[in-house]
Amino acid sequence: MSGSSECFYDPIQPELLYLHSVTTYKLETIYHRHNAYEIYLFLRGNVHFYVENRCYHVQPGDLLVMSPEEMHRAFILDESEYERITINLKKTYLFQLSTPSTNLSSCFDHRPKGTGNIVHLDEYNLKQMLQCTNELERLLSSDAYGTDIKINAAVAQLLVMINVWFHNNSFVPNDIMPxxxxxxxxxxxxxxxxxxxxxxxxxxxxxxxxxxxxxxxxxxxxxxxxxxxxxxxxxxxxxxxxxxxxxxxxxxxxxxxxxxxxxxxxxxxxxxxxxxxxxx
The missing domain is CATH 1.10.10.60 (Homeodomain-like)
Incomplete structure (x- = not known):
């Protein structure tokens, strides 16, 4: 993504983009948005995460979802290791994975803009999430027969789980935006x-x-x-x-x-x- 203050549209090219990243320097990003949904799992570091007009000091196990219309940014406060998993999904891809009775984009779309973006996963749910993401990482690095179908199944399973968490969410995050x-x-x-x-x-x-x-x-x-x-x-x-x-x-x-x-x-x-x- 460009660091220019005049450019904050960061287009995603593939229908599915998975990144498991560790940063060891003080990284600053500007408010930006994508042409895809985003799932963001915070694992460790010292980070403020902004979504629209809200700001959260994220904790390990915090899970955020953003729609293409929602501006967001991560602000790293020091040089401690910053680890996170981000998954970007095109709308067309989610539509293909969804069914008439299971709308997998619900957690992204069925809430007011800039609100309800965050849940905190307890130890059990975080373990479930990491099991799914580890399997997805393994599949994405494989070229074995049938891998594309397994990837779609793994993504669908992950999205079902995330939607259930957001549907049952009662977590009230501390908004520290000035x-x-x-x-x-x-x-x-x-x-x-x-x-x-x-x-x-x-x-x-x-x-x-x-x-x-x-x-x-x-x-x-x-x-x-x-x-x-x-x-x-x-x-x-x-x-x-x-x-x-x-x-x-x-x-x-x-x-x-x-x-x-x-x-x-x-x-x-x-x-x-x-x-x-x-x-x-």
Whole structure:
């Protein structure tokens, strides 16, 4: 993923991407999103994990799920070993694995955006999870006959288990996102189709604009300007997927310049608004 504060769309190419990673240096990522669902299992380290306008100091056994629409980032606080497992799954892949009575994308989609993303696995459930991921790792490194079918079965089994955990979840995580950053995000979200400036934010929150800007960048890895642009692109995608015309989607999402909208949308989404509309 690019470290540029102007780019936070990280496209996933394969329908299934599995990574078991250990980092031994202080890694910083910016808020980003994918064109796929994400499963994130935290195993060890000293990490703050951000999802939308919430932040959690994750503990070993914390399991998070993110939809393609949910911005997230990991912020590593020191140089202790940071171990995690991430699994990215394309929507089309989950649809193929699901049945009319078992929607495997339920834990990703059937909840308010930015909420209900986290469960904490006890020792027994964490052991179950790791047994499944270890088997998936083994299968992904094999080219034996029938391995593709076994991989699909292992992923389906894992998703059934995760959906049950989230369906029965009563875990209430401690949200440590600074109030100023959360309120700035909320203000931006509710005023996207208006002109949003640092001066206006300073007036709303009765704070110095430089301080607001620095705090926002510290906790998101993004400038306020690039964050607003990303949210407007997401709003435009929603409008286009609902059948709105390109012109209306442009201005309803807060863009005042049509050419800039086309250019920004194509750069961040990877396709033009016209082609995106035809794909819906």
């Amino acid at each position: 109030e100023l950053v959360r309120e700035t995000m909320d203000y931006i979200e509710t005023h996207l189709n208006q002109d949003i400036t640092l001066r206006k934010l300073a007036e709303v929150f009765y704070m110095n604009s430089t301080y607001i800007s620095r705090q926002f960048k510290k906790h998101t890895g993004l400038t306020i300007r690039s964050y607003i642009l990303g949210r407007r692109i997401e709003r435009a995608k929603f409008h286009l997927s609902e059948g709105m015309s390109i012109t209306d989607a442009c201005f309803q999402s807060g863009f005042s310049d049509y050419a800039n909208f086309i250019r920004s949308f194509t750069k961040m989404v990877g396709t033009s608004p016209g082609k995106f509309s035809k794909q819906r």
